[in-house]
Amino acid sequence: MTHLTRQELQQTHCFINGAWMGAGQQLPVHNPATGQLIARVPRCDGTQARTAIEAAHAAGTGWAATPAGQRARLLRRWFELIVAHTEELAQILTEEMGKPLAEARAEIGYGAAYVEWFAEEARRIHGDVIESGRPGSTFVVVKRPVGVVAAITPWNFPCAMLARKLAPALAAGCTVVAKPAEQTPLSALALARLAELAGVPAGVINVVTGDPVAIGAQLCANPLVRKISFTGSTHVGKLLIRQSADTVKRLSMELGGNAPFIVFDDADLDLAVTGAMHSKFRNAGQTCVCANRIYVQAGVYDRFLEKFVARVRALTVGNGLEAVDIGPLIDARAVAKAALHVRDAVDQGARVLVGGGAHALGGNFFAPTVLADVRADMLITREETFGPVAPVIRFESESEVLAQSNDSDFGLAGYFYSADPARVARVAQALECGMVGINTGLISSEVAPFGGIKQSGYGREGSHYGIDDYLSIKSLCHGDLN
Numbered sequence: 001m002t003h004l005t006r007q008e009l010q011q012t013h014c015f016i017n018g019a020w021m022g023a024g025q026q027l028p029v030h031n032p033a034t035g036q037l038i039a040r041v042p043r044c045d046g047t048q049a050r051t052a053i054e055a056a057h058a059a060g061t062g063w064a065a066t067p068a069g070q071r072a073r074l075l076r077r078w079f080e081l082i083v084a085h086t087e088e089l090a091q092i093l094t095e096e097m098g099k100p101l102a103e104a105r106a107e108i109g110y111g112a113a114y115v116e117w118f119a120e121e122a123r124r125i126h127g128d129v130i131e132s133g134r135p136g137s138t139f140v141v142v143k144r145p146v147g148v149v150a151a152i153t154p155w156n157f158p159c160a161m162l163a164r165k166l167a168p169a170l171a172a173g174c175t176v177v178a179k180p181a182e183q184t185p186l187s188a189l190a191l192a193r194l195a196e197l198a199g200v201p202a203g204v205i206n207v208v209t210g211d212p213v214a215i216g217a218q219l220c221a222n223p224l225v226r227k228i229s230f231t232g233s234t235h236v237g238k239l240l241i242r243q244s245a246d247t248v249k250r251l252s253m254e255l256g257g258n259a260p261f262i263v264f265d266d267a268d269l270d271l272a273v274t275g276a277m278h279s280k281f282r283n284a285g286q287t288c289v290c291a292n293r294i295y296v297q298a299g300v301y302d303r304f305l306e307k308f309v310a311r312v313r314a315l316t317v318g319n320g321l322e323a324v325d326i327g328p329l330i331d332a333r334a335v336a337k338a339a340l341h342v343r344d345a346v347d348q349g350a351r352v353l354v355g356g357g358a359h360a361l362g363g364n365f366f367a368p369t370v371l372a373d374v375r376a377d378m379l380i381t382r383e384e385t386f387g388p389v390a391p392v393i394r395f396e397s398e399s400e401v402l403a404q405s406n407d408s409d410f411g412l413a414g415y416f417y418s419a420d421p422a423r424v425a426r427v428a429q430a431l432e433c434g435m436v437g438i439n440t441g442l443i444s445s446e447v448a449p450f451g452g453i454k455q456s457g458y459g460r461e462g463s464h465y466g467i468d469d470y471l472s473i474k475s476l477c478h479g480d481l482n
Contacts, residue, residue, distance in 0.1 A: 018202025
């Protein structure tokens with residue numbers, strides 16, 4: 001198996017129709033930990049996006065006709081190459097996004113797991129035979145690939161989010177035009193290079209970097225694009241929905257979150273604290289399923305805070321290429337938003353127990369923070385912070401905390417800790433979100449459906465449900481069988 005060095009894997013051209021291409025203007029990519037310029041990639045616009053769409057469309061017929069077993073073997077080969085290049089991919093990811101290397105390695109494994117899963121699912125696209133109720137006729141239901149897919153991915157998980165979209169699309173027989181976030185294009189280009197090495201045909205995967213407005217407008221307006229899969233903010237998701245209306249595209253939207261994390265007084269507190277650390281501080285709090293509102297019942301409120309603060313104080317902050325727990329936030333705007341949420345809460349009576357502002361390292365580093373005595377009317381409980389700030393809210397009763405937890409426009413993830421089986425059954429059903437962690441802060445897996453409700457979007461990624469968003473159902477009525 002060919003093994004690429006880090007330098008060979010880090011591509012600085014967009015990938016269209018099996019060729020690495022430049023553009024007139026370039027987009028700088030910086031390391032958020034140091035501010036250092038890492039690379040420059042093409043600043044593509046609608047023209048290059050249209051070329052990529054046409055290439056994907058031209059490749060679509062042949063790819064859809066490729067036997068499922070052959071698609072599965074190519075995906076399996078791609079998976080093996082991703083795993084073999086884990087260290088090189090993790091280095092690229094940490095430099096462009098900032099997360100600690102250990103987390104970057106875990107993300108590469110997480111993304112690869114989706115490629116492996118959907119390599120297997122490619123062989124399991126089943127239809128149905130339905131008796132019509134009329135003599136001499138029957139219905140056969142088949143599933144066909146939707147066509148060209150636009151995959152628009154965020155900066156916080158630049159490898160895993162793209163793999164989670166590309167793998168089911170390719171398994172279903174679709175071709176893809178991918179638009180990675182401007183801050184983190186290198187991971188996407190590296191994945192495309194490995195897919196090329198695996199033997200994925202030209203035009204099946206295309207990656208365009210650059211102007212999000214111009215590229216997004218082309219992806220939404222072009223009738224050759226049959227589906228858009230987007231992970232990102234609810235604001236941008238709504239814009240894509242509106243722009244796609246005229247061409248009536250299939251849409252999968254994985255949007256913002258505001259996850260409640262509930263600790264009942266019968267919970268195992270050590271387990272709850274560990275879960276809160278995983279959910280709140282992984283990726284410096286820059287995850288869509290992050291615990292954004294931590295509710296703790298009055299009977300264990302002080303004990304939880306004591307244990308939680310001790311764990312947070314022990315976190316180390318620094319460049320993700322070093323042995324640290326927390327890397328930088330993605331940019332200065334992210335730092336400003338976290339600071340605003342802390343300042344608003346403190347002005348209204350919240351207490352800072354640890355952290356509370358920019359880290360001594362300066363730049364994009366923010367100190368891991370715990371706020372006590374937070375109330376439901378504060379800004380930090382209404383908006384997604386996307387930073388390492390943990391607001392802790394005291395509650396008295398189950399009915400009270402459920403009302404507060406569900407009082408949100410968002411419904412992506414929720415978490416709760418309880419040792420009472422009856423309460424577990426009640427609360428799991430009552431929380432208004434697409435995913436619930438019960439006595440755990442880690443809920444993501446390739447084997448389970450990932451997605452939300454309300455303004456957190458629609459559609460599911462992962463599991464055997466995840467391939468359905470890339471397939472159209474076609475009904476064949478067979479008559480005159482007698």
